Amino acid sequence: MHPTHLDVLIVGAGLSGIGAAALLQRELPGLRLAVLEARDAPGGTWDLFRYPGMRSDSDMHTLGHRFRPWQGAHRTASGEAIRRYLDDTIAEHDLGRLIRLQHRVVGARWDDATALWHVDVEIGPERTRCTLQARFLYACSGYYRMDQGHTPTWPGQADYTGRIVHPQHWPQDLAVAGQRVVVIGSGATAVTLVPALAARGAQVTMLQRSPTYVEVRAGESALARHLTRWLPAPLAGRLIRQARAARQVLVHRLSRRWPEAVRRHLLRGVAQALGPRQDLLVHFTPHYRPWDQRVCLAPNGDLFTALREGHAEVVTDTVDHFTPDGVALASGRHLPADIVVTATGLDLLALGGMTLTVNDAPVVLRRTFSHRGMMLAGVPNFAYAFGYTHASWTLRAELATEQVVRVLRHLRGTGLRRCMPRAPADLRTDRRLDFQPGYVLRNLHCFPKAGTQGPWRTPDNALLDRWRLRLAGLDDGALVFDNPAPRPAA
Numbered sequence: 001m002h003p004t005h006l007d008v009l010i011v012g013a014g015l016s017g018i019g020a021a022a023l024l025q026r027e028l029p030g031l032r033l034a035v036l037e038a039r040d041a042p043g044g045t046w047d048l049f050r051y052p053g054m055r056s057d058s059d060m061h062t063l064g065h066r067f068r069p070w071q072g073a074h075r076t077a078s079g080e081a082i083r084r085y086l087d088d089t090i091a092e093h094d095l096g097r098l099i100r101l102q103h104r105v106v107g108a109r110w111d112d113a114t115a116l117w118h119v120d121v122e123i124g125p126e127r128t129r130c131t132l133q134a135r136f137l138y139a140c141s142g143y144y145r146m147d148q149g150h151t152p153t154w155p156g157q158a159d160y161t162g163r164i165v166h167p168q169h170w171p172q173d174l175a176v177a178g179q180r181v182v183v184i185g186s187g188a189t190a191v192t193l194v195p196a197l198a199a200r201g202a203q204v205t206m207l208q209r210s211p212t213y214v215e216v217r218a219g220e221s222a223l224a225r226h227l228t229r230w231l232p233a234p235l236a237g238r239l240i241r242q243a244r245a246a247r248q249v250l251v252h253r254l255s256r257r258w259p260e261a262v263r264r265h266l267l268r269g270v271a272q273a274l275g276p277r278q279d280l281l282v283h284f285t286p287h288y289r290p291w292d293q294r295v296c297l298a299p300n301g302d303l304f305t306a307l308r309e310g311h312a313e314v315v316t317d318t319v320d321h322f323t324p325d326g327v328a329l330a331s332g333r334h335l336p337a338d339i340v341v342t343a344t345g346l347d348l349l350a351l352g353g354m355t356l357t358v359n360d361a362p363v364v365l366r367r368t369f370s371h372r373g374m375m376l377a378g379v380p381n382f383a384y385a386f387g388y389t390h391a392s393w394t395l396r397a398e399l400a401t402e403q404v405v406r407v408l409r410h411l412r413g414t415g416l417r418r419c420m421p422r423a424p425a426d427l428r429t430d431r432r433l434d435f436q437p438g439y440v441l442r443n444l445h446c447f448p449k450a451g452t453q454g455p456w457r458t459p460d461n462a463l464l465d466r467w468r469l470r471l472a473g474l475d476d477g478a479l480v481f482d483n484p485a486p487r488p489a490a
Helices: 015-027 079-092 188-199 222-230 233-257 259-274 278-284 302-308 393-414 438-446 465-472
Strands: 005-011 033-037 099-101 103-111 116-123 128-139 144-149 163-165 180-184 203-208 214-217 296-299 312-316 319-323 326-329 334-336 339-342 346-348 355-358 382-384 418-421 479-482
Touching: 005 015, 005 393, 015 033, 015 079, 015 393, 033 103, 128 393, 180 188, 180 326, 188 203, 188 296, 188 302, 188 312, 188 339, 214 259, 222 233, 233 259, 259 278, 259 302, 278 312, 296 302, 302 312, 382 393, 393 418, 393 465, 393 479
Parallel strands: 005 033, 005 128, 033 099, 103 355, 128 382, 163 339, 180 203, 180 339, 203 312, 214 296
Antiparallel strands: 103 116, 116 128, 144 346, 319 326, 326 334, 418 479
């Protein structure tokens, strides 16, 4: 029988949740801890997505956990390799006993009278209800809906006689050899899918509304190869991780300071990869600055190899309507298709969709300030993991976990029961947005807001943020530790 009274409850057993559980268990022995996972397997994104060619689009030496460095010289890894890495992490740190599968958190209610979260959970396919109690609640549930992706509807779609597939729920029995496949989209998923489908014998067309920046990089890192050859694995892992994080920060800063120079560098790499097919360069020349939207990665130029060899093509146009045997475009062109893949993005979802209330008052995220991008103003004993937009997710998620460790140690050491950020009355909302892909703009209203000063700014520097947090400590003028006063009787 699982305990129902916990010190810390982690929501989500993906990359962030697994890392959080391992670190909390190591740093705070004796902690009563559980990890709730809505799906029937751990792994989050890396267990959910099973489309051909599924791989990381971030550098694995920074996407992997700091306490368990990614081994090898390859910059990216397949979804299968990442699942193995997470399974091995669970086994190595004995986390299986903490993870409760098919436990979906639907809501959590903080009560000052008990200084506890009362967490409402649905268990199994029958959605049996139970309530758990926790002193601290840590949401590691990612940022998008697991049950569905973003799929627009087009005129004539019901008349189409082929198969329409979203990468988020790829049919494992789908045979693509000899099939005409249209992939709608130009983001990381499309850039990954196109060469993988071509390698399986499909004739692929990537249909994009507008171009996306694609970076061509060698599949292996020479630095990682040399360091892992000559240095002990733990030291090599730390050095590679620091170097890769430094590169991510540097590239983003250069993109902000000298966008045209970075643009020329990216386009030069694409031009070299295209070889004699320079006529295709226009399809990879966006009108926005690099890193206004995510830059996609083509390891060893695999996408451009498929285009250059004639196994795939790219079309920049918009869908006018579906026909029984394909897609009609606004330009009048018709793309015949046996299979249409809608790589059209994600539907974002904050905190895995769970609702929060504090002393019976609902927490409205869009009206709530985020403290250091990991806690919420006016919400006690709560934190959430959220990654960087311009660097690997794990780099920032681990910062949140380290801050949770500091908070819990302070609560344990002082005997206090509540920690809560309090926003100043004159705090203004920072409405600047440095990252503007469509899936973010569609759902921005669902997430907490950033402030313009101090700890209310959103962390954005993977090199400096860890040291800023350590130097600032817990006494930053916003975090308040106390014992809640008893609530007045109704």
